[in-house]
Amino acid sequence: ETGVTQSPTHLIKTRGQQVTLRCSSQSGHNTVSWYQQALGQGPQFIFQYYREEENGRGNFPPRFSGLQFPNYSSELNVNALELDDSALYLCASRTGTGRNTGELFFGEGSRLTVL
Amino acid sequence: EDQVTQSPEALRLQEGESSSLNCSYTVSGLRGLFWYRQDPGKGPEFLFTLYSAGEEKEKERLKATLTKKESFLHITAPKPEDSATYLCAVQAGANNLFFGTGTRLTVIP
Numbered sequence: 471e472t473g474v475t476q477s478p479t480h481l482i483k484t485r486g487q488q489v490t491l492r493c494s495s496q497s498g499h500n501t502v503s504w505y506q507q508a509l510g511q512g513p514q515f516i517f518q519y520y521r522e523e524e525n526g527r528g529n530f531p532p533r534f535s536g537l538q539f540p541n542y543s544s545e546l547n548v549n550a551l552e553l554d555d556s557a558l559y560l561c562a563s564r565t566g567t568g569r570n571t572g573e574l575f576f577g578e579g580s581r582l583t584v585l
Numbered sequence: 586e587d588q589v590t591q592s593p594e595a596l597r598l599q600e601g602e603s604s605s606l607n608c609s610y611t612v613s614g615l616r617g618l619f620w621y622r623q624d625p626g627k628g629p630e631f632l633f634t635l636y637s638a639g640e641e642k643e644k645e646r647l648k649a650t651l652t653k654k655e656s657f658l659h660i661t662a663p664k665p666e667d668s669a670t671y672l673c674a675v676q677a678g679a680n681n682l683f684f685g686t687g688t689r690l691t692v693i694p
Contacts, residue, residue, distance in 0.1 A: 503680070
């Protein structure tokens with residue numbers, strides 16, 4: 471069983487640039503969510519995708535956008551990067567049905583530094 | 586407004602010294618409370634789900650309990666490999682988890 475994989479693991483960008491982060495969900499999981507984790511903080515929910523549609527969004531501006539593909543992999547795009555966007559970006563997957571919707575399988579994250 | 590507060594922020598224990606981590610929460614309509622473990626530079630790893638007051642779950646040296654206002658993660662006779670940050674989260678809406686800032690546990694041999 472393949473777990474959640476994310477790429478790249480680390481990247482450095484400058485303010486104003488755009489970034490795309492990628493995630494392959496765990497085998498059999500059709501729901502993907504993205505979280506932002508600043509240093510010393512807990513993860514914050516960005517949005518969730520189910521069957522290629524966004525079906526939940528946290529308190530993040532529209533310059534944070536995403537996609538989910540037919541194979542359930544996903545992308546997170548951030549435009550017009552700001553210094554405060556520096557964080558660990560976590561992708562998590564789960565099955566889309568059942569009661570246990572909080573039992574997420576996380577990848578190891580993409581560490582973004584904005585200079 | 587949904588809120589999750591974890592205490593203490595950091596905890597140092599001697600190997601074998603049992604203790605408890607606290608997670609107090611305010612959420613309208615709790616749909617589930619979750620505990621995760623996070624090692625440095627890694628993503629969180631799911632540990633437990635609790636749904637109703639009085640519920641308890643156990644796994645090896647860890648036991649999670651839930652009341653109407655808080656949850657405890659009890660660690661019995663910890664080992665150095667239990668060192669990690671322990672995160673508590675509540676299910677706040679249909680599709681997202683609301684996390685606390687975690688307790689960083691260090692177990693000294």
